[in-house]
Amino acid sequence: MNNRSKVIQKRIMKLKEKRNAAILSHNYQRPEIQEIADFIGDSLELAVKATKINAEIIVFCGVDFMAETAAILNPDKKVIIPSADAKCPMAAQLPAGLVRKAKENNPDVPFVIYVNSHAEARAEADVCCTSANADRIVEQLNSDTIMLGPDANLAWYAQRKARKRVIPIPSNGYCYVHRAFRKEHVSKVRREYPDAAVIVHPECDPEVQLSADFVGSTSQMLKFAKKTDYERIIVGTELGLIQRMRREIPDKSFIPLNSVICFNMKKNTLENLLNAIEKETNAVNVPPSVAERAKKPIKRMVEIS
Ligand code: SF4
Structure with missing residues (x-):
């Protein structure tokens, strides 16, 4: 990371204190954003976490639907997103x-x-x-x-x-990120690294899922990586999670199944994060009538699971 990024990180940290804000970062965010986040996780983990933190402003570093979920579950907090263009095409x-x-x-x-x-x-x-x-x-x-x-x-x-x-x-x-993984990528890495485990996300195509050793969400993949005896793990998801694994589990080696990134997630940068927190721009608002109805399926999920 260059000096300029470090300077921006420091400015963000100061402003965060001053504004009583918390930064939540999805696993697929840039490493320089993950480094200064209060919490890193998958979309629902972050939205639920937001209900438990004592901050007036939630800076949600992820894509549109995630920030909406955080806004729905935290009607008393202001939710902002660094880039208004960070939208999930799926x-x-x-x-x-x-x-x-x-x-x-x-x-x-x-x-x-x-x-x-x-x-x-x-x-x-x-x-x-x-x-x-x-x-x-x-x-x-x-x-x-x-x-x-x-x-x-x-x-x-x-x-x-x-x-x-x-x-x-x-x-x-x-x-489109998970569609980029192919069965041929799995065959290739199996030849190159016969001692490695291959783990993929359930958004990958069926033939990729069938050829993997483990299929799970980003949080499940992280848990697998922490607990497994495998020392080398091939990871079939967005690069941001692999960067997190390398930071948090330095004694194991993580190799991307194919180096793919989500360009929509990467629209959030340190620069627009600083701008959003400084000016409190890009507030995410869900109309109360929609929020009320959208909350029910989430509550039902929590009850069932
Ligand atoms: S990786 Fe990007 S495109 Fe895929 S579901 Fe997540 S936000 Fe959407």
């Missing part, structure tokens, strides 16, 4: 109208919505899920058929684990 693949239409067409089938979705869409769904608990939520619901969106690979993963029929809505929703 969340945009499931507009509220599509959830409504799917429910009209299948009135007896519960709709499980991935937390990687917008508040308006979540307000229409029955229960929320994360990549860490999608299989358990599907398993617990009292129906043999479930709808799940927007990620079709997560729907496939939940179907396989819960042994129920899971209909993906939309039929081909995807995360």
Whole structure:
């Protein structure tokens, strides 16, 4: 990290104190942001953490739907995001109208919505899920058929684990970052590093999931990396998590399955973080009527899991 970044980090830390703000960083954020964050984690971990911290301002370093979740769960706090352009393209693949239409067409089938979705869409769904608990939520619901969106690979993963029929809505929703991993990448690293474990995210394609040693959310991958006896681990997710693993588990070696980054996550920089905290710009507001309805599927998820 260069001197300029260190100077900006110091300015942010001072301002953070002055404004009584807390910085929450998703696992996929730039290392220089993760380094000064109060908490690092996956989207739901961070939103829940936000309810437990004593700060007036939450600076959410992640993408739009994550900051919305934090705003919904923390109506008494001001939530700001460094870059207003940090938007998840997968969340945009499931507009509220599509959830409504799917429910009209299948009135007896519960709709499980991935937390990687917008508040308006979540307000229409029955229960929320994360990549860490999608299989358990599907398993617990009292129906043999479930709808799940927007990620079709997560729907496939939940179907396989819960042994129920899971209909993906939309039929081909995807995360471009995790779609970039291929079975050939797994074959290549297995040849190069026969002693390594391969771990991937459930947003990866089914054939990639089937060829891995472990499939899990970012928090589950981190736990696996900390506990496993493997000393070398090949990681199939966004580079930011690998950088965190290298920082927190220095005695093991972490190799990207393929070096992919989420350009949307990386729209947050130290510069726009400083600007946002200084001017308190890019406030994330969810209309109270939507927030109230969008909170229900999250509450239901917590009850079920
Ligand atoms: S990694 Fe994928 S799901 Fe996450 S913000 Fe980027 S595009 Fe969206």
